[in-house]
Amino acid sequence: MDAILEARGLTKRFHGLVAVNGVSFQLRRGEILGLIGPNGAGKTTLVNMVSGTLAPTAGDLLFEGRSVRGVPAYRRAHLGIGRTFQVMKPFPGMSVLENVAVGALFGANGGERNLERARAWARACLESVGLGKRIAQRADALGGPDRKRLELARALAMKPRLLLLDEVMAGLNHVEIEEVIEDIRRVRAQGISILVIEHVMKAIKSLSDRVFVLHHGEKIVEGGTAEVLSDPRVVEAYLGRQRR
Ligand SMILES: Nc1ncnc2c1ncn2[C@@H]1O[C@H](COP(=O)(O)OP(=O)(O)O)[C@@H](O)[C@H]1O
Ligand SMILES: [Mg+2]
Structure with a gap:
Protein backbone atom coordinates (compact mmCIF):
# COMPACT_ATOMS: atom_id res chain seq x y z
CA MET A 1 0.00 0.00 0.00
CA ILE A 81 1.97 19.22 3.89
CA GLY A 82 -0.72 21.91 3.68
CA ARG A 83 -3.40 22.77 6.17
CA THR A 84 -6.26 25.05 7.05
CA PHE A 85 -6.88 26.41 10.53
CA GLN A 86 -10.07 25.88 12.52
CA VAL A 87 -10.11 29.60 13.22
CA MET A 88 -9.32 31.50 10.06
CA LYS A 89 -7.09 34.56 10.49
CA PRO A 90 -6.62 36.51 7.25
CA PHE A 91 -3.76 39.00 7.15
CA PRO A 92 -5.60 42.22 8.05
CA GLY A 93 -5.63 45.06 5.57
CA MET A 94 -4.41 42.84 2.74
CA SER A 95 -6.53 41.97 -0.26
CA VAL A 96 -7.92 38.51 -0.90
CA LEU A 97 -5.40 38.07 -3.71
CA GLU A 98 -2.44 39.15 -1.56
CA ASN A 99 -3.49 36.78 1.23
CA VAL A 100 -3.34 33.85 -1.16
CA ALA A 101 -0.21 35.09 -2.96
CA VAL A 102 1.55 34.83 0.42
CA GLY A 103 0.67 31.13 0.38
CA ALA A 104 2.17 30.81 -3.11
CA LEU A 105 5.38 32.55 -1.99
CA PHE A 106 5.86 30.17 0.94
CA GLY A 107 4.66 26.95 -0.64
CA ALA A 108 6.08 23.61 -1.68
CA ASN A 109 9.61 23.37 -3.09
CA GLY A 110 10.51 26.70 -1.47
CA GLY A 111 7.59 28.57 -3.05
CA GLU A 112 7.26 30.78 -6.09
CA ARG A 113 9.96 33.48 -6.05
CA ASN A 114 8.45 35.63 -8.75
CA LEU A 115 5.72 37.93 -7.42
CA GLU A 116 3.80 38.14 -10.69
CA ARG A 117 3.75 34.37 -11.03
CA ALA A 118 2.74 34.06 -7.37
CA ARG A 119 -0.18 36.41 -8.02
CA ALA A 120 -1.22 34.51 -11.15
CA TRP A 121 -1.17 31.20 -9.30
CA ALA A 122 -3.07 32.76 -6.37
CA ARG A 123 -5.73 33.98 -8.80
CA ALA A 124 -6.06 30.47 -10.26
CA CYS A 125 -6.47 28.99 -6.77
CA LEU A 126 -9.10 31.60 -5.87
CA GLU A 127 -11.02 30.88 -9.07
CA SER A 128 -10.94 27.15 -8.32
CA VAL A 129 -12.82 27.78 -5.05
CA GLY A 130 -15.27 30.29 -6.50
CA LEU A 131 -13.61 33.45 -5.17
CA GLY A 132 -12.45 34.80 -8.52
CA LYS A 133 -14.70 37.85 -8.24
CA ARG A 134 -13.48 38.82 -4.78
CA ILE A 135 -9.75 39.08 -5.37
CA ALA A 136 -9.50 42.86 -4.95
CA GLN A 137 -11.54 42.99 -1.73
CA ARG A 138 -9.99 43.30 1.70
CA ALA A 139 -9.70 39.79 3.14
CA ASP A 140 -10.92 40.80 6.61
CA ALA A 141 -14.16 42.11 5.06
CA LEU A 142 -15.14 38.66 3.72
CA GLY A 143 -18.13 36.86 5.24
CA GLY A 144 -17.97 33.42 6.88
CA PRO A 145 -18.22 31.07 3.88
CA ASP A 146 -15.90 33.19 1.76
CA ARG A 147 -13.35 33.16 4.58
CA LYS A 148 -13.44 29.38 4.48
CA ARG A 149 -12.86 29.48 0.74
CA LEU A 150 -10.02 31.94 1.22
CA GLU A 151 -8.48 29.58 3.74
CA LEU A 152 -8.78 26.71 1.28
CA ALA A 153 -7.30 28.81 -1.55
CA ARG A 154 -4.41 29.88 0.69
CA ALA A 155 -3.63 26.25 1.52
CA LEU A 156 -3.89 25.22 -2.18
CA ALA A 157 -1.59 28.04 -3.24
CA MET A 158 1.19 26.25 -1.37
CA LYS A 159 0.82 23.30 -3.77
N1 LIG B 1 -2.31 23.86 24.02
C1 LIG B 1 -3.02 23.12 24.85
N2 LIG B 1 -2.73 23.08 26.19
C2 LIG B 1 -3.43 22.30 27.03
N3 LIG B 1 -4.44 21.50 26.66
C3 LIG B 1 -4.79 21.49 25.35
C4 LIG B 1 -4.11 22.30 24.39
N4 LIG B 1 -4.66 22.08 23.16
C5 LIG B 1 -5.65 21.19 23.36
N5 LIG B 1 -5.74 20.84 24.66
C6 LIG B 1 -6.68 19.85 25.24
O1 LIG B 1 -6.50 18.65 24.53
C7 LIG B 1 -7.76 18.00 24.32
C8 LIG B 1 -7.96 17.79 22.84
O2 LIG B 1 -8.21 19.05 22.23
P1 LIG B 1 -8.37 19.22 20.67
O3 LIG B 1 -7.27 18.52 19.99
O4 LIG B 1 -8.56 20.65 20.38
O5 LIG B 1 -9.73 18.41 20.39
P2 LIG B 1 -10.73 18.45 19.14
O6 LIG B 1 -10.07 19.18 18.03
O7 LIG B 1 -11.01 17.01 18.86
O8 LIG B 1 -11.97 19.14 19.62
C9 LIG B 1 -8.80 18.88 24.98
O9 LIG B 1 -9.04 18.38 26.27
C10 LIG B 1 -8.13 20.23 25.02
O10 LIG B 1 -8.63 21.00 26.08
MG1 LIG C 1 -10.68 20.85 16.84
Missing part, protein backbone atom coordinates in the same frame (compact mmCIF):
# COMPACT_ATOMS: atom_id res chain seq x y z
CA ASP A 2 1.27 3.43 -0.92
CA ALA A 3 0.81 5.65 2.15
CA ILE A 4 1.53 9.35 1.79
CA LEU A 5 1.23 9.74 5.55
CA GLU A 6 1.74 7.27 8.34
CA ALA A 7 1.42 7.94 12.07
CA ARG A 8 2.97 5.47 14.48
CA GLY A 9 1.88 5.69 18.07
CA LEU A 10 1.49 9.47 18.05
CA THR A 11 0.99 10.79 21.57
CA LYS A 12 0.60 14.30 22.98
CA ARG A 13 0.48 15.11 26.66
CA PHE A 14 -0.36 18.55 27.99
CA HIS A 15 0.83 18.42 31.60
CA GLY A 16 -1.51 15.83 33.15
CA LEU A 17 -3.83 15.51 30.16
CA VAL A 18 -3.23 12.96 27.40
CA ALA A 19 -4.84 14.70 24.40
CA VAL A 20 -3.72 12.10 21.83
CA ASN A 21 -2.79 8.61 22.99
CA GLY A 22 -0.78 6.22 20.82
CA VAL A 23 -2.60 6.88 17.56
CA SER A 24 -1.48 5.02 14.44
CA PHE A 25 -3.03 5.37 11.00
CA GLN A 26 -2.16 5.50 7.33
CA LEU A 27 -3.45 7.87 4.70
CA ARG A 28 -3.16 6.43 1.20
CA ARG A 29 -2.03 8.47 -1.74
CA GLY A 30 -5.02 10.05 -3.50
CA GLU A 31 -7.41 9.16 -0.70
CA ILE A 32 -9.78 11.29 1.36
CA LEU A 33 -9.56 10.02 4.93
CA GLY A 34 -12.22 11.30 7.32
CA LEU A 35 -11.50 11.99 10.99
CA ILE A 36 -14.40 12.37 13.39
CA GLY A 37 -14.87 12.47 17.14
CA PRO A 38 -16.53 14.57 19.85
CA ASN A 39 -15.17 17.98 20.84
CA GLY A 40 -12.01 17.56 22.87
CA ALA A 41 -11.25 14.15 21.31
CA GLY A 42 -7.82 15.33 20.13
CA LYS A 43 -8.47 15.91 16.41
CA THR A 44 -6.90 19.37 16.17
CA THR A 45 -3.98 18.27 18.35
CA LEU A 46 -3.37 15.42 15.90
CA VAL A 47 -3.46 17.81 12.92
CA ASN A 48 -1.04 20.12 14.71
CA MET A 49 1.40 17.24 15.15
CA VAL A 50 1.12 16.38 11.45
CA SER A 51 1.61 19.97 10.29
CA GLY A 52 4.42 20.44 12.80
CA THR A 53 3.00 23.24 14.95
CA LEU A 54 3.05 20.87 17.96
CA ALA A 55 5.80 18.39 18.80
CA PRO A 56 4.56 14.93 19.80
CA THR A 57 5.40 13.63 23.27
CA ALA A 58 5.99 10.21 21.69
CA GLY A 59 5.57 8.42 18.40
CA ASP A 60 6.65 9.00 14.84
CA LEU A 61 5.23 10.41 11.66
CA LEU A 62 6.25 9.49 8.12
CA PHE A 63 5.48 11.69 5.13
CA GLU A 64 6.11 9.96 1.81
CA GLY A 65 8.00 7.26 3.66
CA ARG A 66 10.36 9.55 5.60
CA SER A 67 10.21 10.52 9.23
CA VAL A 68 9.46 14.22 9.74
CA ARG A 69 10.18 14.06 13.45
CA GLY A 70 11.78 17.34 14.49
CA VAL A 71 11.09 18.97 11.11
CA PRO A 72 9.59 22.44 11.74
CA ALA A 73 6.19 23.46 10.34
CA TYR A 74 7.49 25.76 7.60
CA ARG A 75 9.72 22.99 6.27
CA ARG A 76 6.83 20.52 6.31
CA ALA A 77 4.87 23.04 4.22
CA HIS A 78 7.76 23.08 1.77
CA LEU A 79 7.70 19.28 1.70
CA GLY A 80 4.03 19.41 0.68
CA PRO A 160 0.37 20.66 -1.10
CA ARG A 161 0.44 16.95 -1.87
CA LEU A 162 -1.36 16.34 1.43
CA LEU A 163 -4.03 18.72 2.68
CA LEU A 164 -5.32 18.78 6.26
CA LEU A 165 -8.80 20.31 6.53
CA ASP A 166 -9.85 21.08 10.11
CA GLU A 167 -13.60 21.80 10.24
CA VAL A 168 -13.74 24.04 7.20
CA MET A 169 -17.54 23.71 7.09
CA ALA A 170 -18.28 24.93 10.62
CA GLY A 171 -20.89 27.69 10.55
CA LEU A 172 -21.87 27.19 6.92
CA ASN A 173 -25.46 26.67 5.76
CA HIS A 174 -26.59 23.67 3.69
CA VAL A 175 -26.06 25.32 0.32
CA GLU A 176 -22.59 26.53 1.29
CA ILE A 177 -21.71 23.06 2.61
CA GLU A 178 -22.62 21.53 -0.76
CA GLU A 179 -20.40 24.08 -2.48
CA VAL A 180 -17.43 23.39 -0.23
CA ILE A 181 -17.94 19.61 -0.71
CA GLU A 182 -17.63 20.23 -4.46
CA ASP A 183 -14.53 22.38 -3.90
CA ILE A 184 -12.92 19.54 -1.94
CA ARG A 185 -13.78 17.02 -4.67
CA ARG A 186 -12.01 19.24 -7.18
CA VAL A 187 -8.98 19.42 -4.91
CA ARG A 188 -8.81 15.64 -4.76
CA ALA A 189 -9.25 15.43 -8.54
CA GLN A 190 -5.97 17.39 -8.78
CA GLY A 191 -4.30 14.41 -7.11
CA ILE A 192 -4.05 15.88 -3.61
CA SER A 193 -4.50 13.47 -0.68
CA ILE A 194 -6.77 14.84 2.06
CA LEU A 195 -7.42 14.40 5.78
CA VAL A 196 -10.83 15.89 6.46
CA ILE A 197 -11.98 16.63 10.00
CA GLU A 198 -15.63 17.50 10.03
CA HIS A 199 -18.68 17.47 12.27
CA VAL A 200 -20.92 17.75 9.22
CA MET A 201 -21.82 14.08 8.64
CA LYS A 202 -23.17 14.70 5.16
CA ALA A 203 -19.69 15.87 4.16
CA ILE A 204 -17.92 12.93 5.82
CA LYS A 205 -20.33 10.50 4.14
CA SER A 206 -20.06 11.93 0.67
CA LEU A 207 -16.32 12.67 0.66
CA SER A 208 -14.45 10.05 2.70
CA ASP A 209 -13.10 6.79 1.33
CA ARG A 210 -12.37 5.66 4.86
CA VAL A 211 -12.93 7.12 8.32
CA PHE A 212 -11.30 6.82 11.71
CA VAL A 213 -12.72 7.91 15.01
CA LEU A 214 -10.96 9.53 17.93
CA HIS A 215 -12.46 9.37 21.40
CA HIS A 216 -10.61 10.69 24.46
CA GLY A 217 -7.44 10.82 22.39
CA GLU A 218 -7.63 7.20 21.22
CA LYS A 219 -8.51 5.71 17.89
CA ILE A 220 -11.58 3.60 18.64
CA VAL A 221 -12.73 2.55 15.16
CA GLU A 222 -11.37 2.66 11.62
CA GLY A 223 -12.67 1.38 8.30
CA GLY A 224 -14.92 2.03 5.32
CA THR A 225 -17.15 5.07 5.78
CA ALA A 226 -20.56 3.36 5.90
CA GLU A 227 -19.28 0.62 8.19
CA VAL A 228 -17.70 3.10 10.64
CA LEU A 229 -20.70 5.42 10.80
CA SER A 230 -23.01 2.54 11.69
CA ASP A 231 -20.65 1.02 14.26
CA PRO A 232 -22.35 0.90 17.69
CA ARG A 233 -19.24 2.29 19.43
CA VAL A 234 -19.27 5.31 17.14
CA VAL A 235 -22.98 5.89 17.55
CA GLU A 236 -22.53 5.65 21.33
CA ALA A 237 -19.43 7.86 21.56
CA TYR A 238 -20.35 10.43 19.02
CA LEU A 239 -23.30 10.23 16.68
CA GLY A 240 -25.85 9.80 19.43
CA ARG A 241 -25.00 13.28 20.67
CA GLN A 242 -24.89 14.83 17.21
CA ARG A 243 -27.43 17.43 16.24
CA ARG A 244 -27.15 16.94 12.49
Whole structure:
Protein backbone atom coordinates (compact mmCIF):
# COMPACT_ATOMS: atom_id res chain seq x y z
CA MET A 1 0.00 0.00 0.00
CA ASP A 2 1.27 3.43 -0.92
CA ALA A 3 0.81 5.65 2.15
CA ILE A 4 1.53 9.35 1.79
CA LEU A 5 1.23 9.74 5.55
CA GLU A 6 1.74 7.27 8.34
CA ALA A 7 1.42 7.94 12.07
CA ARG A 8 2.97 5.47 14.48
CA GLY A 9 1.88 5.69 18.07
CA LEU A 10 1.49 9.47 18.05
CA THR A 11 0.99 10.79 21.57
CA LYS A 12 0.60 14.30 22.98
CA ARG A 13 0.48 15.11 26.66
CA PHE A 14 -0.36 18.55 27.99
CA HIS A 15 0.83 18.42 31.60
CA GLY A 16 -1.51 15.83 33.15
CA LEU A 17 -3.83 15.51 30.16
CA VAL A 18 -3.23 12.96 27.40
CA ALA A 19 -4.84 14.70 24.40
CA VAL A 20 -3.72 12.10 21.83
CA ASN A 21 -2.79 8.61 22.99
CA GLY A 22 -0.78 6.22 20.82
CA VAL A 23 -2.60 6.88 17.56
CA SER A 24 -1.48 5.02 14.44
CA PHE A 25 -3.03 5.37 11.00
CA GLN A 26 -2.16 5.50 7.33
CA LEU A 27 -3.45 7.87 4.70
CA ARG A 28 -3.16 6.43 1.20
CA ARG A 29 -2.03 8.47 -1.74
CA GLY A 30 -5.02 10.05 -3.50
CA GLU A 31 -7.41 9.16 -0.70
CA ILE A 32 -9.78 11.29 1.36
CA LEU A 33 -9.56 10.02 4.93
CA GLY A 34 -12.22 11.30 7.32
CA LEU A 35 -11.50 11.99 10.99
CA ILE A 36 -14.40 12.37 13.39
CA GLY A 37 -14.87 12.47 17.14
CA PRO A 38 -16.53 14.57 19.85
CA ASN A 39 -15.17 17.98 20.84
CA GLY A 40 -12.01 17.56 22.87
CA ALA A 41 -11.25 14.15 21.31
CA GLY A 42 -7.82 15.33 20.13
CA LYS A 43 -8.47 15.91 16.41
CA THR A 44 -6.90 19.37 16.17
CA THR A 45 -3.98 18.27 18.35
CA LEU A 46 -3.37 15.42 15.90
CA VAL A 47 -3.46 17.81 12.92
CA ASN A 48 -1.04 20.12 14.71
CA MET A 49 1.40 17.24 15.15
CA VAL A 50 1.12 16.38 11.45
CA SER A 51 1.61 19.97 10.29
CA GLY A 52 4.42 20.44 12.80
CA THR A 53 3.00 23.24 14.95
CA LEU A 54 3.05 20.87 17.96
CA ALA A 55 5.80 18.39 18.80
CA PRO A 56 4.56 14.93 19.80
CA THR A 57 5.40 13.63 23.27
CA ALA A 58 5.99 10.21 21.69
CA GLY A 59 5.57 8.42 18.40
CA ASP A 60 6.65 9.00 14.84
CA LEU A 61 5.23 10.41 11.66
CA LEU A 62 6.25 9.49 8.12
CA PHE A 63 5.48 11.69 5.13
CA GLU A 64 6.11 9.96 1.81
CA GLY A 65 8.00 7.26 3.66
CA ARG A 66 10.36 9.55 5.60
CA SER A 67 10.21 10.52 9.23
CA VAL A 68 9.46 14.22 9.74
CA ARG A 69 10.18 14.06 13.45
CA GLY A 70 11.78 17.34 14.49
CA VAL A 71 11.09 18.97 11.11
CA PRO A 72 9.59 22.44 11.74
CA ALA A 73 6.19 23.46 10.34
CA TYR A 74 7.49 25.76 7.60
CA ARG A 75 9.72 22.99 6.27
CA ARG A 76 6.83 20.52 6.31
CA ALA A 77 4.87 23.04 4.22
CA HIS A 78 7.76 23.08 1.77
CA LEU A 79 7.70 19.28 1.70
CA GLY A 80 4.03 19.41 0.68
CA ILE A 81 1.97 19.22 3.89
CA GLY A 82 -0.72 21.91 3.68
CA ARG A 83 -3.40 22.77 6.17
CA THR A 84 -6.26 25.05 7.05
CA PHE A 85 -6.88 26.41 10.53
CA GLN A 86 -10.07 25.88 12.52
CA VAL A 87 -10.11 29.60 13.22
CA MET A 88 -9.32 31.50 10.06
CA LYS A 89 -7.09 34.56 10.49
CA PRO A 90 -6.62 36.51 7.25
CA PHE A 91 -3.76 39.00 7.15
CA PRO A 92 -5.60 42.22 8.05
CA GLY A 93 -5.63 45.06 5.57
CA MET A 94 -4.41 42.84 2.74
CA SER A 95 -6.53 41.97 -0.26
CA VAL A 96 -7.92 38.51 -0.90
CA LEU A 97 -5.40 38.07 -3.71
CA GLU A 98 -2.44 39.15 -1.56
CA ASN A 99 -3.49 36.78 1.23
CA VAL A 100 -3.34 33.85 -1.16
CA ALA A 101 -0.21 35.09 -2.96
CA VAL A 102 1.55 34.83 0.42
CA GLY A 103 0.67 31.13 0.38
CA ALA A 104 2.17 30.81 -3.11
CA LEU A 105 5.38 32.55 -1.99
CA PHE A 106 5.86 30.17 0.94
CA GLY A 107 4.66 26.95 -0.64
CA ALA A 108 6.08 23.61 -1.68
CA ASN A 109 9.61 23.37 -3.09
CA GLY A 110 10.51 26.70 -1.47
CA GLY A 111 7.59 28.57 -3.05
CA GLU A 112 7.26 30.78 -6.09
CA ARG A 113 9.96 33.48 -6.05
CA ASN A 114 8.45 35.63 -8.75
CA LEU A 115 5.72 37.93 -7.42
CA GLU A 116 3.80 38.14 -10.69
CA ARG A 117 3.75 34.37 -11.03
CA ALA A 118 2.74 34.06 -7.37
CA ARG A 119 -0.18 36.41 -8.02
CA ALA A 120 -1.22 34.51 -11.15
CA TRP A 121 -1.17 31.20 -9.30
CA ALA A 122 -3.07 32.76 -6.37
CA ARG A 123 -5.73 33.98 -8.80
CA ALA A 124 -6.06 30.47 -10.26
CA CYS A 125 -6.47 28.99 -6.77
CA LEU A 126 -9.10 31.60 -5.87
CA GLU A 127 -11.02 30.88 -9.07
CA SER A 128 -10.94 27.15 -8.32
CA VAL A 129 -12.82 27.78 -5.05
CA GLY A 130 -15.27 30.29 -6.50
CA LEU A 131 -13.61 33.45 -5.17
CA GLY A 132 -12.45 34.80 -8.52
CA LYS A 133 -14.70 37.85 -8.24
CA ARG A 134 -13.48 38.82 -4.78
CA ILE A 135 -9.75 39.08 -5.37
CA ALA A 136 -9.50 42.86 -4.95
CA GLN A 137 -11.54 42.99 -1.73
CA ARG A 138 -9.99 43.30 1.70
CA ALA A 139 -9.70 39.79 3.14
CA ASP A 140 -10.92 40.80 6.61
CA ALA A 141 -14.16 42.11 5.06
CA LEU A 142 -15.14 38.66 3.72
CA GLY A 143 -18.13 36.86 5.24
CA GLY A 144 -17.97 33.42 6.88
CA PRO A 145 -18.22 31.07 3.88
CA ASP A 146 -15.90 33.19 1.76
CA ARG A 147 -13.35 33.16 4.58
CA LYS A 148 -13.44 29.38 4.48
CA ARG A 149 -12.86 29.48 0.74
CA LEU A 150 -10.02 31.94 1.22
CA GLU A 151 -8.48 29.58 3.74
CA LEU A 152 -8.78 26.71 1.28
CA ALA A 153 -7.30 28.81 -1.55
CA ARG A 154 -4.41 29.88 0.69
CA ALA A 155 -3.63 26.25 1.52
CA LEU A 156 -3.89 25.22 -2.18
CA ALA A 157 -1.59 28.04 -3.24
CA MET A 158 1.19 26.25 -1.37
CA LYS A 159 0.82 23.30 -3.77
CA PRO A 160 0.37 20.66 -1.10
CA ARG A 161 0.44 16.95 -1.87
CA LEU A 162 -1.36 16.34 1.43
CA LEU A 163 -4.03 18.72 2.68
CA LEU A 164 -5.32 18.78 6.26
CA LEU A 165 -8.80 20.31 6.53
CA ASP A 166 -9.85 21.08 10.11
CA GLU A 167 -13.60 21.80 10.24
CA VAL A 168 -13.74 24.04 7.20
CA MET A 169 -17.54 23.71 7.09
CA ALA A 170 -18.28 24.93 10.62
CA GLY A 171 -20.89 27.69 10.55
CA LEU A 172 -21.87 27.19 6.92
CA ASN A 173 -25.46 26.67 5.76
CA HIS A 174 -26.59 23.67 3.69
CA VAL A 175 -26.06 25.32 0.32
CA GLU A 176 -22.59 26.53 1.29
CA ILE A 177 -21.71 23.06 2.61
CA GLU A 178 -22.62 21.53 -0.76
CA GLU A 179 -20.40 24.08 -2.48
CA VAL A 180 -17.43 23.39 -0.23
CA ILE A 181 -17.94 19.61 -0.71
CA GLU A 182 -17.63 20.23 -4.46
CA ASP A 183 -14.53 22.38 -3.90
CA ILE A 184 -12.92 19.54 -1.94
CA ARG A 185 -13.78 17.02 -4.67
CA ARG A 186 -12.01 19.24 -7.18
CA VAL A 187 -8.98 19.42 -4.91
CA ARG A 188 -8.81 15.64 -4.76
CA ALA A 189 -9.25 15.43 -8.54
CA GLN A 190 -5.97 17.39 -8.78
CA GLY A 191 -4.30 14.41 -7.11
CA ILE A 192 -4.05 15.88 -3.61
CA SER A 193 -4.50 13.47 -0.68
CA ILE A 194 -6.77 14.84 2.06
CA LEU A 195 -7.42 14.40 5.78
CA VAL A 196 -10.83 15.89 6.46
CA ILE A 197 -11.98 16.63 10.00
CA GLU A 198 -15.63 17.50 10.03
CA HIS A 199 -18.68 17.47 12.27
CA VAL A 200 -20.92 17.75 9.22
CA MET A 201 -21.82 14.08 8.64
CA LYS A 202 -23.17 14.70 5.16
CA ALA A 203 -19.69 15.87 4.16
CA ILE A 204 -17.92 12.93 5.82
CA LYS A 205 -20.33 10.50 4.14
CA SER A 206 -20.06 11.93 0.67
CA LEU A 207 -16.32 12.67 0.66
CA SER A 208 -14.45 10.05 2.70
CA ASP A 209 -13.10 6.79 1.33
CA ARG A 210 -12.37 5.66 4.86
CA VAL A 211 -12.93 7.12 8.32
CA PHE A 212 -11.30 6.82 11.71
CA VAL A 213 -12.72 7.91 15.01
CA LEU A 214 -10.96 9.53 17.93
CA HIS A 215 -12.46 9.37 21.40
CA HIS A 216 -10.61 10.69 24.46
CA GLY A 217 -7.44 10.82 22.39
CA GLU A 218 -7.63 7.20 21.22
CA LYS A 219 -8.51 5.71 17.89
CA ILE A 220 -11.58 3.60 18.64
CA VAL A 221 -12.73 2.55 15.16
CA GLU A 222 -11.37 2.66 11.62
CA GLY A 223 -12.67 1.38 8.30
CA GLY A 224 -14.92 2.03 5.32
CA THR A 225 -17.15 5.07 5.78
CA ALA A 226 -20.56 3.36 5.90
CA GLU A 227 -19.28 0.62 8.19
CA VAL A 228 -17.70 3.10 10.64
CA LEU A 229 -20.70 5.42 10.80
CA SER A 230 -23.01 2.54 11.69
CA ASP A 231 -20.65 1.02 14.26
CA PRO A 232 -22.35 0.90 17.69
CA ARG A 233 -19.24 2.29 19.43
CA VAL A 234 -19.27 5.31 17.14
CA VAL A 235 -22.98 5.89 17.55
CA GLU A 236 -22.53 5.65 21.33
CA ALA A 237 -19.43 7.86 21.56
CA TYR A 238 -20.35 10.43 19.02
CA LEU A 239 -23.30 10.23 16.68
CA GLY A 240 -25.85 9.80 19.43
CA ARG A 241 -25.00 13.28 20.67
CA GLN A 242 -24.89 14.83 17.21
CA ARG A 243 -27.43 17.43 16.24
CA ARG A 244 -27.15 16.94 12.49
N1 LIG B 1 -2.31 23.86 24.02
C1 LIG B 1 -3.02 23.12 24.85
N2 LIG B 1 -2.73 23.08 26.19
C2 LIG B 1 -3.43 22.30 27.03
N3 LIG B 1 -4.44 21.50 26.66
C3 LIG B 1 -4.79 21.49 25.35
C4 LIG B 1 -4.11 22.30 24.39
N4 LIG B 1 -4.66 22.08 23.16
C5 LIG B 1 -5.65 21.19 23.36
N5 LIG B 1 -5.74 20.84 24.66
C6 LIG B 1 -6.68 19.85 25.24
O1 LIG B 1 -6.50 18.65 24.53
C7 LIG B 1 -7.76 18.00 24.32
C8 LIG B 1 -7.96 17.79 22.84
O2 LIG B 1 -8.21 19.05 22.23
P1 LIG B 1 -8.37 19.22 20.67
O3 LIG B 1 -7.27 18.52 19.99
O4 LIG B 1 -8.56 20.65 20.38
O5 LIG B 1 -9.73 18.41 20.39
P2 LIG B 1 -10.73 18.45 19.14
O6 LIG B 1 -10.07 19.18 18.03
O7 LIG B 1 -11.01 17.01 18.86
O8 LIG B 1 -11.97 19.14 19.62
C9 LIG B 1 -8.80 18.88 24.98
O9 LIG B 1 -9.04 18.38 26.27
C10 LIG B 1 -8.13 20.23 25.02
O10 LIG B 1 -8.63 21.00 26.08
MG1 LIG C 1 -10.68 20.85 16.84
